[in-house]
Each structure stands twice: as structure tokens, then as C-alpha cells.
Amino acid sequence: MNNPHALAESFSIVRNDALFRLQRAIGLIPEEGNGILRRAIIYSLLCWVPLVIWAFFTGRLMPDDDPESLAGHYGIHVRCLIAIPLLIIAEAGAQAILPVCLAQFLRTGLIDEKLEPAFRAIIADGIRLRDRIFPWVVIAGLILTWTVSFALAPNKEEVSWAGLEVNGHGFGSWWFLLVIRPIFNVLLLAWIWRLILTSIVLFRIAMLPLNLVPAHPDGVGGLGFIQRIPIIFSPMAFAVSAVIASSWAHNVIYHGLPVPSLYIQMGMLVAILVFLILMPLLSFSPLLAKTKKRAAREYGALLAGHGRLVHERWIQGKEIEDTPILDAPELGPSADIQTLYEAANAMRPVVINKVTLLMVVVPTAIPMLLVVATQWPLRSTLGKLLMALL
Known part of the structure; x- marks a missing residue:
């Protein structure tokens, strides 16, 4: 595929991987389309x-x-009715967002003609890595090991609802062991692998000498479009949080577990999930920091030269020969060039803003807030918040 735009737009962390091919082989995915809802x-x-x-x-x-x-046991129902379908539906976001973001590197000029061969090689390597079978062998091995260890030494609290028989597992615990948990774990580990794959591709792109624009209005040199990438993995964060929170909810409601004893675990879970999902964007921080440092020198020198000529002409009354910098329409008057310098100086070292952070924190925190709400006097708490706002 010679067109780098088409190559970038064709890249998918989901389509044509080993799990995708297996589902297509057994008829779950049609020849045309992805069969996500089905x-x-x-x-x-x-x-x-x-x-x-x-x-x-x-x-x-x-x-x-x-x-x-x-x-x-809310955790069972949440896995089956919320987490598992959500991990599948999330594929639609991955198919729609990531290819467009990769192609945007070319459309915005961040990747010029000199960098196109290296960029094309990164995308091609990403496709080959996605299609490899080895990651899925590792996933299968982890799930098999986990399943065998549970069968030999079951966690009775996890399947107490199944009424484990004296001589071994009953149908309920076997169904959970051999069907529900493996399906959930395969989908979850698949998304973890996709997150790793995305991180690898973006890290390699971040190693290129991208043509960043220090004074770009997005505050990150023109990389603002990749701030959409974390939304691809937000459903994964919500699914993990919902499954864990639903298990906590059972212990809170039926076994009297105090919610405050869970606060540290909740905070750690949110922090870990948020860090993992934002990790791909952090790959660009060294490049942004380097660009900002260089821009401070270059734009500072430009502003100093422009300001000195203006001062000599209009304050000191000197005759200044025609110079391009004073007549350049893209620079404009002193106020405009000062704004340009301030924009470059305000460049952020991370491609993360409040909206990006909320896209990850909110879906991760909502299930836990519902657990906390089980022991809150909800009506009075909402009333106090309303009064505080008014």
C-alpha cells in the first residue's frame, strides 16, 4: 500500500487480529462488517x-x-450483562477513532515527505505485530493457568452462590469457571494487549522529529487530535471498575463491609486505570518539552529582533532600511507577535487536558461512587450540595 494516508486509515488494533479471525472463522463475525452488536x-x-x-x-x-x-452476587450479572457486551461494543470506537488520528499526522503536516517512509514503516510494523499469534498464546496460557488453579483450589467466596458440592463443582461453578470467566478474561486481556499495541505505535511515532508548531492554538504543537485516543479505552476502564465495584457492593450490602475501608483500594484502582489509559499520550511529552524549550529561544530571539527594530524606528527616530521582519504580514504589529510568543511559551508538556482526563476518570469512578452511595444518606447529601451551590 503506497499511499501513507490509506495505510494509516486502514490500521486497526481490532480488525484482523487473531481473536477477530477466530470469530470470523466460526461465523460470529460476517464476511462484511464487524457484527459488533450481534x-x-x-x-x-x-x-x-x-x-x-x-x-x-x-x-x-x-x-x-x-x-x-x-x-x-451483582458481580456475576455485571460481568455478563454489562462488562462483556461493553468490551465488544468498544471495538466500534477503536475502529472509528484511531485510524483517523493516525492519518491526521499526515494531514496536518506533522509528518512531512521526509518522514513519510519512517511513518509508513511504523504503521506496517504495527499491523504485523497486531496479526502475530504469540500475544494470544500468552493470553490463552494465562487464562488456562488461572482456570486450572481455580478448579483445583476454588475461591469459595467467589462462587458461594453456586453451592459447591462436597465432591467438587456443580454446574453453576463449572459454567462460571469454563464459560463466563474465560470469555470475560479473554476480552479484557485482549484490550490490555490492544492498549500495549497502541502505546508501541505512538511511542515510535513520538520518536520521529515531528514538525510541531509551538504556537499552535491547541497548546500542544498541533497534537491535540490525539487527545481523543483515550476514549477508545474508557469502556475497558468502566468494565473493570464495574466488575470490581459490584463485588464490593455485595459485601457492603450483605456482609456489612464498611465503605470507608475500601477508599484506598478505590483510589488505587482509579489511579492505575487512568495511568494505563493515558500512558500512550505520555510518549509525546519528551518531544513536547524539547520543542517548548527550543521555541522559547527561537521565538524570544524573533520577538527581540522585531521589538528592537520597532523601538529604533518609532522611539529613537532612526532611519530603518526596509526589512522583511517589519513588513511581514504573518507577524503583524508588535501586539500580534507578542501574542505569538505567549502562545509558544504556553505550550504544554503533556497531550492531556481536562476533557481527556474526565473521559477516563468519570467512567472509572462512577461504579465506585455507586458503591459509596449505598452507605450515604443520599437525599440529605444532595440537599447539602445543592445548598452549597446556591
């Missing part, structure tokens, strides 16, 4: 419906006053 429904119902039917006929669905019924 897969989300199939996986969700496959995991949840047989378990509910089993629980209903065995009296484990919602027996009165039994905190260990299936209905009371």
Missing part, C-alpha cells in the same frame, strides 16, 4: 441465561433472606 448480545446471553436457568431450577436464584443467592 456478538455483544450472543456473548452476553450465552454467559447469563444458562446460569439463571440453572439457578432457578435449583433454588439458587433468589431464595428469601439468603445473601449467597445468585441474585445477590
Whole structure:
């Protein structure tokens, strides 16, 4: 593919990887399209419906006053009905956002003709890395090891709703062990691998001598468009947070676990997820810092030269020969060139703004806030907040 624009726009961290090819081979993904909604429904119902039917006929669905019924273990339902379909639906965002952002490096001139061969090589290497089978062998090995270890030494608290039999697992725990958890873990580890792949590609691009514009209005030299990339992984953060928070909610509601004892764990989980998702953008920080430092010297020299000539002409009354810098329309009067210098001096060293941060923090924090709300006097708390705002 000789056109670098087309190559960048064709790059996807999802399409044609080993998991994608496997799902297409068994008919879950049609020959045309991605079958995202269909897969989300199939996986969700496959995991949840047989378990509910089993629980209903065995009296484990919602027996009165039994905190260990299936209905009371919110983590199971959240995995099946929210996390698993969300991890599949998130593929749509990845397909729509990342290729456009990569092509934008070319459209904005950050990658010029001299850098195009290196940029094309980075994208091609990313595609080859995505298509490799080795990462999926590692994922399969991790899941197999985890499954075997659980089968041999089950965590009874995790499957207490299944009523483990004396001689081993019952249908409920086996279904959770061999179907629900592996499907969730495959999808989750797939997204972790995609995050790593995205980080590798962006890190290599950040190593190129990009043609940053220090005075660009976005404050990051023209890289503002990549601030959309974290939204690709926000569903993953929400899914992880929702599964963990739903397990905490069970212990809070049925076992009297005090919510304040979870605050440190909540804070650590938010911090880890936010850092991991914003990590690809941090690859550009060294380049931005270097560019800002150089721009301070270059724009400072430009402003000094321009200001000195203006001072000599209009304050000292000297005859100044025609000089391009005083007549350059792109610089304009002294006020305009000073604004240009201030814009370059205000360049940020990180491609992260408040909106980018909120795109990650909010979906990560919402499930935990719901857990906290279970022990808050919600009405009075909202009333106090309203009064404080008024």
C-alpha cells in the first residue's frame, strides 16, 4: 500500500487480529462488517441465561433472606450483562477513532515527505505485530493457568452462590469457571494487549522529529487530535471498575463491609486505570518539552529582533532600511507577535487536558461512587450540595 494516508486509515488494533479471525472463522463475525452488536448480545446471553436457568431450577436464584443467592452476587450479572457486551461494543470506537488520528499526522503536516517512509514503516510494523499469534498464546496460557488453579483450589467466596458440592463443582461453578470467566478474561486481556499495541505505535511515532508548531492554538504543537485516543479505552476502564465495584457492593450490602475501608483500594484502582489509559499520550511529552524549550529561544530571539527594530524606528527616530521582519504580514504589529510568543511559551508538556482526563476518570469512578452511595444518606447529601451551590 503506497499511499501513507490509506495505510494509516486502514490500521486497526481490532480488525484482523487473531481473536477477530477466530470469530470470523466460526461465523460470529460476517464476511462484511464487524457484527459488533450481534456478538455483544450472543456473548452476553450465552454467559447469563444458562446460569439463571440453572439457578432457578435449583433454588439458587433468589431464595428469601439468603445473601449467597445468585441474585445477590451483582458481580456475576455485571460481568455478563454489562462488562462483556461493553468490551465488544468498544471495538466500534477503536475502529472509528484511531485510524483517523493516525492519518491526521499526515494531514496536518506533522509528518512531512521526509518522514513519510519512517511513518509508513511504523504503521506496517504495527499491523504485523497486531496479526502475530504469540500475544494470544500468552493470553490463552494465562487464562488456562488461572482456570486450572481455580478448579483445583476454588475461591469459595467467589462462587458461594453456586453451592459447591462436597465432591467438587456443580454446574453453576463449572459454567462460571469454563464459560463466563474465560470469555470475560479473554476480552479484557485482549484490550490490555490492544492498549500495549497502541502505546508501541505512538511511542515510535513520538520518536520521529515531528514538525510541531509551538504556537499552535491547541497548546500542544498541533497534537491535540490525539487527545481523543483515550476514549477508545474508557469502556475497558468502566468494565473493570464495574466488575470490581459490584463485588464490593455485595459485601457492603450483605456482609456489612464498611465503605470507608475500601477508599484506598478505590483510589488505587482509579489511579492505575487512568495511568494505563493515558500512558500512550505520555510518549509525546519528551518531544513536547524539547520543542517548548527550543521555541522559547527561537521565538524570544524573533520577538527581540522585531521589538528592537520597532523601538529604533518609532522611539529613537532612526532611519530603518526596509526589512522583511517589519513588513511581514504573518507577524503583524508588535501586539500580534507578542501574542505569538505567549502562545509558544504556553505550550504544554503533556497531550492531556481536562476533557481527556474526565473521559477516563468519570467512567472509572462512577461504579465506585455507586458503591459509596449505598452507605450515604443520599437525599440529605444532595440537599447539602445543592445548598452549597446556591
